Amino acid sequence: MYIITEPLLDEGLKILRTIGEVRVIENTNPENLKAEIRNADAIVVKFARITKECIDVAHHLKVIAKHGVGTDNIDVERATERGIWVVNVPAANADSVAEFTIGLILAITRRIPEGVQQIKEGKWERESLLGLELTGKTLGIIGFGTIGQKVARKIKGFDMKLLTYDPFVSKEKAAELGAVLVDLDTLLRESDIITLHLPLNKETRGLIGERELKMVKPSSFLINAARSEIVDKKALISAIKEKRLAGVALDVFETEPPPSNDELLALPNVYATPHIAAMTKQVQENIVRTVCSDVVRVLKGEAPVNAINRV
């Protein structure tokens, strides 16, 4: 068996080597990926785009394995048509991502990165760093799945009012975790902080656009540790420039890494981190074990545990 993979922890490489030859590929631009995937029986993918064109040259491919939960970088429909399993690792990173989300909320509302910067520059300008107390404020959680629910559970001690919007969740489920299920417009109008925890797909691309950003309070903050394209970038830039949003914290970008002259990142009140919400030792070890074990299962002719399609 021949397995290709984006760079992985050694533990994962060891598991894969029990079933075949493993090649680590660093260059995942479309042409290189097409050349590499041609002879592969399996691919472990982090951020590389596994497009229809890529899948169509992969005549031996049996499984596309996502190191993580979001499979928006994989053409799952085409893989299914071609009889190729797509597996991911659901839930494994949810605690870490929820913890990180709360970190971003605190960082942006209490202006922690600016405070750090001031001190390092030898400044002491406390009066310029007035923040927002979270107690009694409203947190709007868009997407109430594994991560959204963990955020609700973990933020309890902050005594915030919780709203959530998720078309696939019942109001009873929301209430169980102390949140009120509302429609999107209500959430946007009433929240002081809005955090996104939904997948990127045809329905959610651009879900937060100009119309939606015109509804939010100018004092509100937006947190995006889900996927960049859920928010319309042009509309977001206008909202920040026109002071219709107090601040934005982003862990995800359309192009990763984003270009150094990115217009959004250059704006004040835009905080950013390099897609690290799931970057904890525990999560990375757990994910690599789970995903590589599923690859081995498929290559042995067994059904994977975490398939997101049926072939």
Ligand SMILES: NC(=O)c1ccc[n+]([C@@H]2O[C@H](COP(=O)([O-])OP(=O)(O)OC[C@H]3O[C@@H](n4cnc5c(N)ncnc54)[C@H](O)[C@@H]3O)[C@@H](O)[C@H]2O)c1
């Ligand atoms: N920054 C990171 O490192 C990082 C790490 C993990 C996950 N993520 C992103 O977070 C996303 C959510 O992860 P999860 O584990 O909670 O997934 P999940 O599938 O458990 O939950 C997603 C929730 O979104 C809801 N949803 C779907 N369409 C919606 C819509 N149109 N409006 C509102 N809600 C909608 C679903 O009903 C579901 O409850 C992933 O798809 C991934 O893109 C990012």
Ligand SMILES: O=C(O)CC[C@@H](O)C(=O)O
């Ligand atoms: O591999 C990672 O650390 C990030 C993946 C994350 O965005 C996911 O969708 O699970």
